[in-house]
Amino acid sequence: MKIQAYDISKTASATTIVFDALRHAIITGDLKQGEHLRQDEIARAFNVSRIPIREALQKLEQHGLIKTQRYKGAVVAGLSLEEASEIFEFRAFVEPEVIRRAVPRMSQQVLNDAQSCCEVFASAEDPMRWGDLNRRFHTTLYESSGLPYHMEMLNKAMDRIDPYLRAQLLLSDGMERANNEHFAIVEACKAKDVDRAAELTRLHILGAKDSLIRHWQN
Amino acid sequence: MKIQAYDISKTASATTIVFDALRHAIITGDLKQGEHLRQDEIARAFNVSRIPIREALQKLEQHGLIKTQRYKGAVVAGLSLEEASEIFEFRAFVEPEVIRRAVPRMSQQVLNDAQSCCEVFASAEDPMRWGDLNRRFHTTLYESSGLPYHMEMLNKAMDRIDPYLRAQLLLSDGMERANNEHFAIVEACKAKDVDRAAELTRLHILGAKDSLIRHWQN
DNA sequence: TGATTTTAGATTGGATACAATATGCAATAC
DNA sequence: GTATTGCATATTGTATCCAATCTAAAATCA
Missing domain, CATH: 1.10.10.10 (Winged helix-like DNA-binding domain superfamily/Winged helix DNA-binding domain)
Incomplete structure (x- = not known):
């Protein structure tokens, strides 16, 4: 052959x-x-x-x-603010648990991939690509968890709120904050600091949710 | 009209x-x-x-x-033991959080419904109905949470492992244990003891998972 | 005029028909 | 006898057609 x-x-x-x-x-x-x-x-x-x-x-x-x-x-389908909020909370609850399992299993290769995801994200000019890159960053980190069912659920959740995520990144400081938080998460993963990686992930998601809600009400 | x-x-x-x-x-x-x-x-x-x-x-x-x-x-579709285990763990992680939100909002009506669910379950003769009754008990408790997205995800999770849940109930002491644990959960809800309700729920699900795994390996 | 009915077009749900592919068996070659 | 090829049948994917329903404009009536 x-x-x-x-x-x-x-x-x-x-x-x-x-x-x-x-x-x-x-x-x-x-x-x-x-x-x-x-x-x-x-x-x-x-x-x-x-x-x-x-x-x-x-x-x-x-x-x-x-x-x-x-x-x-x-x-x-549209999402009310309440529905979007609940999905953000679902993510904020589940993703830290997934990353908890993933951190001890992350190979050097995965850490490098995540790092370069961050860098590409940081230097991307086109706002249309931010959403994709952000998504890829998160999935890269979680893949080592060995929890395919959890990831399937998270992917569905992210699908539902994707337009809101994109909107959030376009907010004044959305992109910059996401960037800093991403780098911090990668650092915690590299240091194998499980608790810190989980907590940073939680705050990262809740922060996105809060800034979206604040912006929404204006 | x-x-x-x-x-x-x-x-x-x-x-x-x-x-x-x-x-x-x-x-x-x-x-x-x-x-x-x-x-x-x-x-x-x-x-x-x-x-x-x-x-x-x-x-x-x-x-x-x-x-x-x-x-x-x-x-x-079949589920490997690993896949079923992961879904049990998903439930064991999410359901306590849902019940946490639900307990403070449970009306007397809901508590009564849950109690009678338990009683019907306890006295049900037909093993074919156990699965349905068990399912109804859990959803009754969670409905007060006001978290429809979480419940949607949990329903899908329960769908996937339903045959395994039924199998587990049929194990020697499966039914009796489930019964006792259900009554204990309802008691905690009535007492508005959020932490206890959450922890009992977590143990209830993990217990089902463990007994299933043990039985599987024979 | 304003409300109600009629009616024609638009749109979706479902049935039938056909095309693309898989599967298993017979035929052939070696 | 074994392996490969060709063919028939089974099954799924898609196209086309008809029926059920919705929508909105025209017609009718008070």
């Missing part, structure tokens, strides 16, 4: 392509809260029938990104 | 009927781990086309109850 081979069964079906595209559009805010998603329109845009569209919409609803009503269609 | 009216848009579509039926069959163990779910077969059984079946299967996959592969179909 001299040729480069892929597992074709893992390539994307029409449904997953559409799902990924819509998911991306929603969590980046291209599709805004309350906007209608017309099956026919999307189907024409992707040049497929409505069937894969409908299945993609089902998946989006399962992820909480849209809301559908029988015979009325799908709209991009 | 003298007649009893329902919001028909909230009635079950073919998809949700099929989903509920399959979900029930899986979590009660009627459909066993690894069993194939053929779209055509299910469609004939429910006398609908494959479209609603496919949508129901998607939902089941999102809940982690089945696994699908392109062009190969769906099989009932």
Whole structure:
């Protein structure tokens, strides 16, 4: 076998392509809260029938990104401030526990990756990339935990509040604070200081939540 | 308007009927781990086309109850002991926090409901009902928390390990222990002893996990 | 005019039909 | 006899079509 081979069964079906595209559009805010998603329109845009569209919409609803009503269609789901707050609190409660498990297991490689994530994040010019980089930083740290179920739950949580995270980073000092806090977390991980890493993570998330709430009320 | 009216848009579509039926069959163990779910077969059984079946299967996959592969179909997902353990630990971590928030807000009504849940559970003869009653007991307690997102996550977690919970209750002293622990939790809630309620909940879940693991290894 | 009914178009839910892929068995080659 | 290839069947993915429902504008009536 001299040729480069892929597992074709893992390539994307029409449904997953559409799902990924819509998911991306929603969590980046291209599709805004309350906007209608017309099956026919999307189907024409992707040049497929409505069937894969409908299945993609089902998946989006399962992820909480849209809301559908029988015979009325799908709209991009909004989050009230209360709902967003609760999800931030969920993260602030679970992520420190995950990092607790991860710190003792982090290889030098992972620590280096996290460090360079931080640096790329710090020097990124494009605000559109901040959200992705921030997300990658967090998942990089948690991967060593060996807790795939917890991470699955956290990923879903982050999906739901992604637009709010992006908004928070765009606030006056959002980016700078996130940066400093990220570097501090990496330092704690390098020092294998479990308690400190956990507490910094907790404060990092709660801080984002608080600054978002403050900004919201103006 | 003298007649009893329902919001028909909230009635079950073919998809949700099929989903509920399959979900029930899986979590009660009627459909066993690894069993194939053929779209055509299910469609004939429910006398609908494959479209609603496919949508129901998607939902089941999102809940982690089945696994699908392109062009190969769906099989009932199994859980390794490690995966089940992690989910027990997730519950053992999150549920005490939820009950912490719930205890100060529990009305007398809720406390009475929980108490009678316990009593029904204690006197239930049919092992098939134990799982449902146990589940209802836990959700009754948590509803006062005002944390719908946390509860959604916990419900998904309980769905995944439901067959294991049922198995655990069937162990020699499983039912008796669960009973005693449930009554103790209710007592702590009545006494508004937040710390005790949380700790008892944590031990209740970890105890179930440990007894399951011990039994598994024989 | 203003409220109600009618009606036509738009949109979604579901059924049927067809295409793409997997699987297992027979045929062939060695 | 074993391994490979070709073919038939089973199963899933997608397209097309029809039915059920919603929406909003036109028509009707007081």
